[in-house]
Amino acid sequence: MSTTLLEPTAPPRQEIRQPRRNPFLPWLLLSATMVILGLLTGYPVLRLVVMSFQEYERAQLMGQPAEWVGLDNYATVLTDVEGFWTVLLRSFVLMVVLVVITMVLGMLVALLMIRIGKGLRLLVSIGLLLAWAMPSLSATTVWGWVFDTQYGVVNNVLTALTGDRWFGYSWLLNPLSFFVILTCIVVWGAVPFVAFTLYAGLTQVPEEVMEAAQLDGASAFQRFRLIQLPYVRGIITVLVVLSMIWDLKLFTQVFVLQDIGGDRELTNTIGVYIYQQGMAQGHYGLASAIGVIFVIVMLAIAYPYVRRTLREEEL
Structure with missing residues (x-):
C-alpha cells in the first residue's frame, strides 16, 4: 500500500492592520506644556519686544501710557560705540577666554579621571561635585573675601612674604x-x-582600539588626537556652544564683584549693562532693545547646536 505524503500548507497570510493614528493626539498631549511655556516664556519675550519700540521710563510704571518711538531705541543702542559696542566686545573677549580655559581644563581633568585609580577618582568626583553644587552668589562672595583689600588671605600671604607692598592692595x-x-x-x-x-x-x-594603537607604537598624544578626540567631537561641540551661551550672559559673578569693590564702568558685561540701563537708570525701553539684540546674538550662537541636534535625529 502506498502512502502519499501531504506537504503542510501555510495558513493564509493575514494583513496586519495598523491602527489609525490621530494626528491631533500629540498636540493634545503637549497642549498643557505649551500653554505653560507660552505663559512663562512667550509672554515675557513678547513684552520685551513691544517695550523695545516704546519710550518706557519710570513714569510708565506709575500708569502713564508709553509713547511709541519705532526704531529709535535700536538706533540709539547701535550708535553707542563707547557704551553698547564696548561692553559687547568686552563680553565676547571674556567669553572666548572662559570657554577656552574651561574646555582645556575640563578635558585634562577628564583624562586624569580615566588614568587614576578608583579611590582617587572618587575623591576627585566629590571635589568636582562640591564646586559644581555651590551657588554662584556664595562662590563669588567667598572669592571676594579671599581677595579682600584688608582681610583677604591673598593680601596677607603676599604681605608676609614680600613685606608691605601688597598691604591694602585692591585687586578688584x-x-x-x-x-x-x-x-x-x-x-x-x-x-x-x-x-x-x-x-x-x-x-x-x-x-581594544586603544590597546591596538599602543601596540602599534602610537604615543599617548597620538592616541588622544586620533582616537579619543574624534569619539567625543560631538560632545565637545555641544559643550562649546553651551559654554558660550552661559559665559556670554554672565550676571551674578560680575554684579557681586562690582558691588564688593570693582569699577562698574570698566568691568561691565552685557548682562550687567542691560540691568543698569533698565533697573538702575530707568530706561526700560532702551534696555529692552538691548535685550532683543542680545537674544538675536544668542540665537545665532545656538543655531549650530540646534542644527546638529536635528541632523542627529534624522539619522
Missing part, C-alpha cells in the same frame, strides 16, 4: 585683576560639568 579696582578673579570664579564652577561630560564620553572609547 584694577580691571585686569578684576577679570582674572572673575575668570577663576567662572572656570572653577564650570569645569566640573565639562569634566564629567567628557569623562562619560571618553569611557565609551573601546579599550
Whole structure:
C-alpha cells in the first residue's frame, strides 16, 4: 500500500492592520506644556519686544501710557560705540577666554579621571561635585573675601612674604585683576560639568582600539588626537556652544564683584549693562532693545547646536 505524503500548507497570510493614528493626539498631549511655556516664556519675550519700540521710563510704571518711538531705541543702542559696542566686545573677549580655559581644563581633568585609580577618582568626583553644587552668589562672595583689600588671605600671604607692598592692595579696582578673579570664579564652577561630560564620553572609547594603537607604537598624544578626540567631537561641540551661551550672559559673578569693590564702568558685561540701563537708570525701553539684540546674538550662537541636534535625529 502506498502512502502519499501531504506537504503542510501555510495558513493564509493575514494583513496586519495598523491602527489609525490621530494626528491631533500629540498636540493634545503637549497642549498643557505649551500653554505653560507660552505663559512663562512667550509672554515675557513678547513684552520685551513691544517695550523695545516704546519710550518706557519710570513714569510708565506709575500708569502713564508709553509713547511709541519705532526704531529709535535700536538706533540709539547701535550708535553707542563707547557704551553698547564696548561692553559687547568686552563680553565676547571674556567669553572666548572662559570657554577656552574651561574646555582645556575640563578635558585634562577628564583624562586624569580615566588614568587614576578608583579611590582617587572618587575623591576627585566629590571635589568636582562640591564646586559644581555651590551657588554662584556664595562662590563669588567667598572669592571676594579671599581677595579682600584688608582681610583677604591673598593680601596677607603676599604681605608676609614680600613685606608691605601688597598691604591694602585692591585687586578688584584694577580691571585686569578684576577679570582674572572673575575668570577663576567662572572656570572653577564650570569645569566640573565639562569634566564629567567628557569623562562619560571618553569611557565609551573601546579599550581594544586603544590597546591596538599602543601596540602599534602610537604615543599617548597620538592616541588622544586620533582616537579619543574624534569619539567625543560631538560632545565637545555641544559643550562649546553651551559654554558660550552661559559665559556670554554672565550676571551674578560680575554684579557681586562690582558691588564688593570693582569699577562698574570698566568691568561691565552685557548682562550687567542691560540691568543698569533698565533697573538702575530707568530706561526700560532702551534696555529692552538691548535685550532683543542680545537674544538675536544668542540665537545665532545656538543655531549650530540646534542644527546638529536635528541632523542627529534624522539619522
